[in-house]
Amino acid sequence: MIRMFKPYISEKAAPALAEILKTDWIGQGPAVNRVEKKFEKMFGLSSALTVNSCTSALHLALVLSNVGDGDEVIAAPLTCSATNIPILHQKAKPVFADIQKDSLNIDPRSIKEKLTPRTKAILIVHWGGEPCDMDGILKIAEEKGIPVIEDAAHALGAKYKNRYIGTISDFTCFSFQAIKQITSVDGGMLVCKDHDAYKRGKLLRWYGIDRTFKGDIYWKFKVKEAGFKYHMNDVTATMLSVQLDDLAAVNARRREIVERYRESLSNVPGLTLLRGKKEQESGNWLFTILVERRDDFIKMMKDNDIETHMVHIRCDVYPIFGGKRLQLPVMNEVEANYISIPLHAGLTDEDVDKVIKTIRKGW
Ligand SMILES: Cc1ncc(COP(=O)(O)O)c(C=O)c1O
Known part of the structure; x- marks a missing residue:
């Protein structure tokens, strides 16, 4: 069976883990500080906070x-329930x-229509790693004076107009869960644009306690916010x-695989490719296509030992989000057609x- 996903594990992982397990410090310590600095340097950003998952980063x-x-x-309706x-x-x-039909990413025009006096933030997802229309989204957020939170779980290493995802909006959340481009088994990163938000986030990720505090912990240290x-x-x-050392190669x-898929599948009747914009670089986590008669497509692939998957379904139909299929014309139109085919470095x-x-x- 050709699988949809396969965890990528560097050959250096086992020896490195064996070393750290021999030390006296396995909790949050110097290795955490080092990997945050490394991440910041790799993507030309500051204020990166490691966390235990992308879900925690989003929260x-x-x-x-x-x-x-x-x-x-x-x-965004089409995403992992963890986003929302x-x-x-x-x-x-x-x-x-x-x-939007050509990317399955949130449509800025629709965002604008949904704003109310109670709107406090815009939470977007780069579907499959293809960056959203950030200019359009940021313009709306700026006009309204609210932050943009990017769920970049699919988009590690992606670029929007030559800028790495992570350097663009107020908050960006990455995932290092098992089947992402690279994995730390589980883990996440929250990148904050504003330094005060970063400082507050650093406290909140660990109960609200300042881990760098030195002094009389009983009398002088105050926990001011429940973390x-x-x-x-x-x-x-x-x-x-x-794992980050191998991200570029992965x-x-x-x-390379996406380019081959694009070249070879662009003129198959009954199959539509998503856009893959020239001026941006996808994280290429998913290769999603639109097909007619999706069940037949899935069966045809399965009969040939190839796995396919929808990966995520629209969130509005989950009971926790209301359990109703909302009037979202494009979402409703593509709901029966989108499917992803295998894509991983293995x-x-x-x-x-x-x-x-x-x-x-x-087909
Ligand atoms: C779009 C999206 N957001 C968030 C998450 C949650 O990531 P994590 O498992 O690191 O919490 C996932 C997980 O697959 C995801 O696909």
Whole structure:
């Protein structure tokens, strides 16, 4: 079976983990600080905070945006439930905007229509790693005076108009979960634009306690805000660090596969490719296509030992988000057609050939 995903594990991971496990410090410590600096340098940004998952990063970003009881957050419908569940934890309401047919990303025009006096933030997702229309989104956010939170779980290493995702808006959240471009087994990163938000986030990820505080902890130290146990530990940070060394190679291999898919599948009847904009570089986490008769497509691929997957379904249909199929014309239109085909750095050229041949012959 040609699988949709395969975790990428560097050969350096096991020896590095063996070393850190021999030390006396496996909790949050120097390895965490080092990997944050490394990440900042790699992507030309500052204020990167490691956390234990992208979900935690998203929750912290909402807290740091002061989203609370009764507020509204403009949200993307087509994404992992993890993107939007933290909005509920803040007792706020996700207001789903429609998506664009050529990218499945949130549509700035729809965002604009959904704004109300209660809108406190815009939470977007780069579907499959393809950057959203950031200029359009930032313009709306600036006019309204609200922050933009990017769920970049699919978009590590992606670029929008020559700028790395992570350097653009108020908050960017990355995932290092098992099947992302690179993994630290589980883990995440929150990048904050504003230094005060970063400082507050640093406290909140560890109960609200200042870990750098030196002095009489009983009498002088004050916990001023109830935080969370969201920090990363040194074992995970060690894993993340060696994995980051291979990110460029992993993403280059993903890009190569995507280029082959694009070349070979652009003129297959009954199959539409998403746009893949020239002026931006996708994180290439998913290769999503639109097909007619999706069930038949899935079966045809399965009969040829190739896995396909929708990966995420629209969030509005989950009972926690209201359980109703909302009037989102493009979302409604593509709902029955989108499907992703295998994409990971472990695919061989023969695997890619087989996927292409199967689709060209069988579809
Ligand atoms: C778009 C998106 N956001 C958030 C998450 C959650 O990431 P994590 O597992 O690191 O919390 C995922 C996980 O797959 C995802 O696909």
